[in-house]
Amino acid sequence: MTSAELVSVLSDELRDTRLVVVANREPYIHLKNAVEPQGWWARVRRQKPRGEISWIQPASGLVTALDPVMRACGGTWVGHASGSGDRAASDAKGRVAVPPDRPSYTLRRVWLSPEEEEGYYYGLANNALWPLCHIAYTRPQFNESDWHHYVRVNRRFADTVLEEIEDSPALVFVQDYHFALLPRFIKEARPDVVVCQFWHIPWPNPEAFRICPWGEEILTGLLGNDLLAFHIQYHCNNFLETVDRTLESRVDYERFAVWRGGRATYVKPCPISIDPALWSHPQKRDTRTAELRETRHALGLRNGERIIFGVDRLDYTKGIPDRLRAFDRLLDRHPDWRRRVVMVQVGAPSRDHLIGYQALSHEVSEMVQAINERHGANGWQPVLYRREHQNPEDIAALYRAADVCVVSSLHDGMNLVAKEFIASRSDYRGVLVLSRFTGAARELDEAVLVNPYAVDEFADALNGALLMDADQQTRRMRALGARVARHTVYDWAGAVLRAACRMTEVV
Numbered sequence: 226m227t228s229a230e231l232v233s234v235l236s237d238e239l240r241d242t243r244l245v246v247v248a249n250r251e252p253y254i255h256l257k258n259a260v261e262p263q264g265w266w267a268r269v270r271r272q273k274p275r276g277e278i279s280w281i282q283p284a285s286g287l288v289t290a291l292d293p294v295m296r297a298c299g300g301t302w303v304g305h306a307s308g309s310g311d312r313a314a315s316d317a318k319g320r321v322a323v324p325p326d327r328p329s330y331t332l333r334r335v336w337l338s339p340e341e342e343e344g345y346y347y348g349l350a351n352n353a354l355w356p357l358c359h360i361a362y363t364r365p366q367f368n369e370s371d372w373h374h375y376v377r378v379n380r381r382f383a384d385t386v387l388e389e390i391e392d393s394p395a396l397v398f399v400q401d402y403h404f405a406l407l408p409r410f411i412k413e414a415r416p417d418v419v420v421c422q423f424w425h426i427p428w429p430n431p432e433a434f435r436i437c438p439w440g441e442e443i444l445t446g447l448l449g450n451d452l453l454a455f456h457i458q459y460h461c462n463n464f465l466e467t468v469d470r471t472l473e474s475r476v477d478y479e480r481f482a483v484w485r486g487g488r489a490t491y492v493k494p495c496p497i498s499i500d501p502a503l504w505s506h507p508q509k510r511d512t513r514t515a516e517l518r519e520t521r522h523a524l525g526l527r528n529g530e531r532i533i534f535g536v537d538r539l540d541y542t543k544g545i546p547d548r549l550r551a552f553d554r555l556l557d558r559h560p561d562w563r564r565r566v567v568m569v570q571v572g573a574p575s576r577d578h579l580i581g582y583q584a585l586s587h588e589v590s591e592m593v594q595a596i597n598e599r600h601g602a603n604g605w606q607p608v609l610y611r612r613e614h615q616n617p618e619d620i621a622a623l624y625r626a627a628d629v630c631v632v633s634s635l636h637d638g639m640n641l642v643a644k645e646f647i648a649s650r651s652d653y654r655g656v657l658v659l660s661r662f663t664g665a666a667r668e669l670d671e672a673v674l675v676n677p678y679a680v681d682e683f684a685d686a687l688n689g690a691l692l693m694d695a696d697q698q699t700r701r702m703r704a705l706g707a708r709v710a711r712h713t714v715y716d717w718a719g720a721v722l723r724a725a726c727r728m729t730e731v732v
Contacts, residue, residue, distance in 0.1 A: 228297035228500070231715040235298060238726045242419070243393050244300030245386055247407060248400040249346065251304035251332060252292045253323045255280050255314035278310040280325045282616070287400060287425060289617070289641060293500045294718040295330045301389050303382060305346075306334035335385050337378060344374025346403070347578050354402045357437060358426045359636045360662075361542045363581065367438050376406060379446075383410035390418065396725060399450070401425045406442065409449030421452040421725035423495065426638045427664075428460040431467045444472055448485055452725040454495040456639045456664040461492045491728050496664060497717045499644045501710055504621050506651035513625070513652075520626040524569060524609055531566040531691055534627035536620055536642055538575040539612070541585050544633035544660060544677040545572060549592045549608070551633075551683035556600045556607060558681075559688055563600055566691060569609045569623065586612065624649035629690045631658045632665070633677040639664040643672065647709045653702040656690040668708060671701040 226234070256279050282288060295302055306312070306319065315321045315334055322328035337345070348371030356363040382404060386397055395415075399407055399422040408420045434440055444467065447453055455461050461481060469476045474485040482489045506513065526532075533552065537543040552568045572589060576582045593610040600607045615623075624630060630646040640663040647657065647669070659665060659672035666674055675686045 226713055226715040226719060227502075228293060228715055231294070231297050231719050234719050235722060238723050239298075239396065241394060242726075243390055243395040244298055244722075245389055245395055245397045246291060246295060246300065246302045246400065247304075247382055247386060247397060247404055248287060248291070248302065249305050249350070249403040250283060250285050250287060251307060251311075251334060252282065252288045252295070252302055253280050253321075253325060253332060254283055254308035255310035255321075255325075256308050257310040257313065278314055280308075280310075280314075281614075282324075283614070289499065289503075289645075290497050290714050290717070291400070292324075293503070293714055296324070297715065298718075299330045301331045301333050303333045303335060303385055303389065305342075306336050312336075333385060333389055335382055337381075341374050341378055343578075344368075344371040345378035347576065349375035350403045351576055352579060352581075353437070354405070355426070355542075357433065358402065358429050359542045360427075360429075360433075361635045363541055365436070369438075372439055379404055379406040380410055383407045383414070386411060387414055390415070395419070396421070396722065398423070398722065398725075406446035407449075409446040412449040419725050420450050421454065421721060422447065422450045423454045423497070423721060424460070424638075425456075425497070427636060428455060428463045428467070430463050431470045434467045435471070440467075440471055444468055448472075448474075448483055448490045450490050451728055452491050452493060452721065454493050454721050454724075456494065456496050457667055458494045460638070461494050464492055489728075491724070493721075493724060495717055495721050495724075496668060496712070497639050497641070498709065498712050498714050499641055499648060500714050501648035503617065504624070504645050504648035506625060506649060516622055517626055520622045524567075524626075526567065528564070530564070531628045532626055533566060533568045533629045533631055533687065533691075534570075534623055535568070535631045535633070536571040536615070536623070537573070539572045539582060539586050539589065540575050541581060542635050542637065544635045545570065545585075545589050546592055547635070547677040547680070547683070548631055548633040549589070549596060550680050551677075551687060552608070553592075553596050553599070554680050554684035555687045556596075558684055562688075562691070563607070564602070564605055566628075567607055567609055569627070570611070571615055571620070571623070572610065572612045573614045574612060620645070621649050624655075625652075627655055629656045629658055629687065631687070632660055632663060633658075633675070633683070634660045634663045635677060637663040637665070641665075643669060644709050647702065647705045650702055650706070653699045653706065654695065655702065656693050656698060657701075657705065658686055658690050668712075669705055671704045 319334035321332050323332045352366040357365040396419040411420050465476050468483050474483050476483050482491045593608045596608050597606045624646045632643045643665045657672040660677050661674050673686050675683050
């Protein structure tokens, strides 16, 4: 489905119903006194002169997925204001038309105090719910003050949504684990409003979830939704079993619904995807050649080295240290690859305020230095690591330059990097090495699937990917490309929003 087809499909479903997306992250960030980007990518979008307001699109799978949908459908995105220039760029209510260079929908910003952000975002959401839901062997931290901030911020966002929709019919599309309580708040104030939520991360099994001190409150909040969607059926099953063991309710396993307080919440798998057109390959041969030459020049590659590429947020669930260990083991077991292959790793800074993320950042930097000292020679470095955000155009160029793209998540709801890499390769070349513990692995079985915890298996998979012949690459990538093209982000959005509408008879 394309964006135009999504608009056509939803025009009858939504009619005069307002669409409101609620997400912690805003899709566009305005900055004051932005510093001119330096170094690795000279062709990064140039900022405006110092003292003026510039804007960026943050590195976020959620933003990558939802911004094209909002451009197509219009409506309002309610998000947390995080940029130094956000107030200056917004009106008195915090509203601004976006995208800044081609407005098609409204961003309504919500400002939080440092204490609220500390408790709600860094505390309850990312020190408690994030590790609780991911099997990455990181212990959740539950603090009562964080919980109180989480409740308060969820209420603040709910009040903002209610102000935006006024008395109009509306469909509120809530995103992720930051707003587990918001659906109930909306439903209590406006029972007629359609509320649906997509939970972008895994849902744990009931035994893991029961350690959460506020488990009943979280489940009750989520049951304010008319529809609650996850990436895969396994996470839906975990949620239903968790509710069954925790709350007084009727769980209908045949219809995948929970009945409580006289109303139903339906639970449905809706795997997210991307807009493949955003990652498409330049069609003209001379354009492709020039891009490849420019990319390799930016990386400092002169001798025809093969490229293994990874791009992730610096998060412990992404398995970046495991990827580096596997690459190190590859060079140990197959020393003939030295000086013939490099690993290019982009690590976007994430949640640096948290001690665990600071430790991960230091660990990755130290591992890169150690590998380069062990295997490098005469100025050649086997790992090129950049701890920085990159814009989508530059990431796409790196996808197209890569011989192998590695996604080594220890646990992931879906993972859109895998799909972006596939969509970027209209030449049907390159190899995707994909962790078995991603939701994407359920769809993309023509990838080279690995267990990132098994370092020798992982190293062998990298070696096999580098040695894969052109015919096998093409066969695999054609199949993967067809699958990504058949199910786009517009198919995902259309499935969720149409299902929510039809389940409530609001249209």
